[in-house]
Every structure is written in structure tokens, then in C-alpha cells.
Amino acid sequence: MIARITSILIFAMFVTGCVTTNEVTGRSQFITIPASQDEALGLQALNEVKDSNDHxxxxxxxxxxxRRIGQRIVKVSDNPSLNWEFIVIDxxxxxxxxxxGGKVAVYSKMIENLTEAELAAVLGHECAHAILRHGAEQVSRSQVQQLAVVGLGAAAGLATEDEKTASLAVALGSLAAQGFVALPHSRDMELEADHVGTIYMAKAGYDPRNAVALWKKMSGLKEGGGSQPTFLSTHPSDGKRIERLESRMTEYLGYYKP
Incomplete structure (x- = not known):
């Protein structure tokens, strides 16, 4: 019992120590990965993509x-000093x-179907993800959820000798973490990247109203014309994104200097 309590206290101290405030948004973030490791992790992941994908x-x-559009956006962003790299996947x-660490990929279908200003909205969004450290934040939360599920399974195993009961407890713990933590938070990050990315594109000289045009066009380009319900998706619905962008368009236009 003492060992279990000690483990819980150490885990709580670890979690508390990983909460930081994002300098761009002012939002508290839980990130276990030091910012100094972002570049190495991003480069390693990008190299793996290059090695495994012939396209x-x-x-x-x-x-x-x-690259031309991306560099315009990076220049006016909150972190132009990242070692930015832009690739295309055909x-x-x-x-x-x-x-x-600023590694961005765009698929060719996006490039072929979007205007330059709409593509700027995409790149503003992706650059915002990198600058706001959303990848590191998502990975950190996933790590803690996995640790929590493992702990739940161990506790259930100690509390009951019924393997089915213990397995069910782990499954329910995993489902709760996925449904009420991972997915809603991921949607929040997407909306946050929409907001910051639209500011970036406007500062770079692209009309921010094209961010709304982008999501309207994306709705039409999706195969079958349908999309997942928001509550089952890691991304907000296109309608939700459009609504949020339109509600702050006056702010975005204030950054726009043609």
C-alpha cells in the first residue's frame, strides 16, 4: 500500500512539473518533451517518412x-528561427x-485544388501547429493516458481475481481517455491552429477571408461529400471551423496589409 501511494505521489509531481504556459496563446499546456528536443524528433520522423514513402x-x-508561400508565413510568425522544411507528398x-521543429508536408491533391491564398491558409495552420507545439502536447497526453490505463489494469488485477473484470476496467479506462480527453483536446488544438494560422497568413499579405473559402471548398472536395460527426472526429466539422473564423474575421482583417 505504501509503495502504491508513493508511486501515485511521484506520478502526480511528474504531471504537475510538465505543465507550461504557451507564450503565443497564454494557454496552459501539458508537455513532457523539452522544446530543445523538438528539432531532433521532427527531423527523425521526417527522415522516416522520406525513407518509407516513394512519393x-x-x-x-x-x-x-x-516553400515560397511557407517562407512568407514563417517570416511573420512567432518563431521564424525554427529549421523549417517544406515537402510535398505526391x-x-x-x-x-x-x-x-517546423517540418511541414502538403499532399499534391491539396496543391492542385487550392488557390495560392487558400494554400496559404493551410500552411498558416500547419506552421501554427509546429510553433504552438501541438505535436509534442498530443504525444505527451497520449503517454500519460497509456500510463493511467496500465495503472488501472494493475489496480483492477489486485482488486479482483476475475480476468474479465480487469480487462473490462482497462477497456473502459482507455475509452474514457480517448473520448473525453484525447478527441476534444485535439479539436481544440485544431481550432487554435486555425486562429493563429489565419493571423499568420494575414500578416504575410494573404486575404484571411480565404481561410473561410478553404473550408467551404474542402467540404465539396471530400469524397462522397460527407464528413464524420464532430463528436467522433479528431478534427472539428468544417461548419464549426467556418463559424469560428467568420466570428473573428474583423480581427484577422486588421492584420491584413495587401
Missing amino acids: VQTSGAMVEKV EPVLNAWALP
Whole structure:
């Protein structure tokens, strides 16, 4: 019993010590990974993508376009000194992503179907993810959830000799963590990146109203024309994103200097 209490106290101290305040948003974040490791982690992950995917492009017209727009956004961002790298993945996918340390990828279908200003909205969003350290935050939360689930299983195993009961407790713990922690928080980060990214694109000289145009167009481009309900998705619905962006458009236009 004493050992168990001691373990809980050590875990609580660890969790408390990993809460920081984001300098850009002022929001408290739980991050176990030091910022000094972002570059190495992002570079390692990007190299793995390059090694495992034959469709990665690091040169050519599409890459140059993405880099040109990306550098305009990075220049006015809150962290232009990151070792930014922009690549294109030549696959018919409506997607883009950012890794820690400023590694950004855009899929060719996005580039082919979006105007330059709409692509700037995508890149502003992804650059915001990297600067706000959303990847490190999501990984950190996932690590703690896994530790908590393991602890729940151990406690259930001590409390009952029924393996089915213990397994059910672990499953329920995992479901709760996924449904009430991971997914809602991920949607919050997406909306946060929308907001900060739209400020970046406006400062870079792109009309922020194109961020709204982007999500309207994305709704039409999605295969089948449908989307997952917000409560089952790690991303907000397109309608939710549009509503949030439109409600703050006066603020975004204040940053826009054509």
C-alpha cells in the first residue's frame, strides 16, 4: 500500500512539473518533451517518412510553390528561427501535416485544388501547429493516458481475481481517455491552429477571408461529400471551423496589409 501511494505521489509531481504556459496563446499546456528536443524528433520522423514513402518530393514546381508561400508565413510568425522544411507528398489525398521543429508536408491533391491564398491558409495552420507545439502536447497526453490505463489494469488485477473484470476496467479506462480527453483536446488544438494560422497568413499579405473559402471548398472536395460527426472526429466539422473564423474575421482583417 505504501509503495502504491508513493508511486501515485511521484506520478502526480511528474504531471504537475510538465505543465507550461504557451507564450503565443497564454494557454496552459501539458508537455513532457523539452522544446530543445523538438528539432531532433521532427527531423527523425521526417527522415522516416522520406525513407518509407516513394512519393515524397523535395524539389520541383509544387515544392517550390509550397516553400515560397511557407517562407512568407514563417517570416511573420512567432518563431521564424525554427529549421523549417517544406515537402510535398505526391498522392491524391486532401491532407497536410506538421512535425515538431517546423517540418511541414502538403499532399499534391491539396496543391492542385487550392488557390495560392487558400494554400496559404493551410500552411498558416500547419506552421501554427509546429510553433504552438501541438505535436509534442498530443504525444505527451497520449503517454500519460497509456500510463493511467496500465495503472488501472494493475489496480483492477489486485482488486479482483476475475480476468474479465480487469480487462473490462482497462477497456473502459482507455475509452474514457480517448473520448473525453484525447478527441476534444485535439479539436481544440485544431481550432487554435486555425486562429493563429489565419493571423499568420494575414500578416504575410494573404486575404484571411480565404481561410473561410478553404473550408467551404474542402467540404465539396471530400469524397462522397460527407464528413464524420464532430463528436467522433479528431478534427472539428468544417461548419464549426467556418463559424469560428467568420466570428473573428474583423480581427484577422486588421492584420491584413495587401
